Amino acid sequence: GENVEQHPSTLSVQEGDSAVIKCTYSDSASNYFPWYKQELGKGPQLIIDIRSNVGEKKDQRIAVTLNKTAKHFSLHITETQPEDSAVYFCAASMRQTGANNLFFGTGTRLTVIP
């Protein structure tokens, strides 16, 4: 099955700086890569996703890049704010005419220092 690795496990940045979280996946058939933000006591919230036919996607301060050849993808948050502090999870799945089970990384705890 798919194996997703995520680094770093913790990340502290000063407010206004950028944060980058990196993930690798093992199954070349995976074609959908979402990123989730999870705050304490809440369920994961989808913040951005990318499909394998696209190399980069941006939504305001958040961007995701995908390198299919190397099987890795990254989340970039610019101009970080204290409210960006949370645990971030990357995930991968092989979307097909059936299940779209997500395989998650182990998470990155991001702390934005005011």
Added chain:
Amino acid sequence: GAGVSQTPSNKVTEKGKYVELRCDPISGHTALYWYRQSLGQGPEFLIYFQGTGAADDSGLPNDRFFAVRPEGSVSTLKIQRTERGDSAVYLCASSPWTSGTRGEQFFGPGTRLTVL
């Protein structure tokens, strides 16, 4: 609009007992997923429903775990003879999955299960 809801938010039970966890998906979402999240880990897939049928239950750890979705909306995850190792947050997600969509999944707040 209303998101995915899960009840109860917390459940404490004793080893060996039976528990039921409920998920109300977003209205109109045909796909429903259950995941389990242990402390400090990412969610792990348990089971997937498309409509009323369990299309993929390969993530269920053993036969003590069972889930139903009789009318294609609300789902119940059932755990028999609970063990301390079952303690985790159980997450439900629904998706408007149809051909041509991204198949994005929207998660509920989870049920925190503690087995004493």
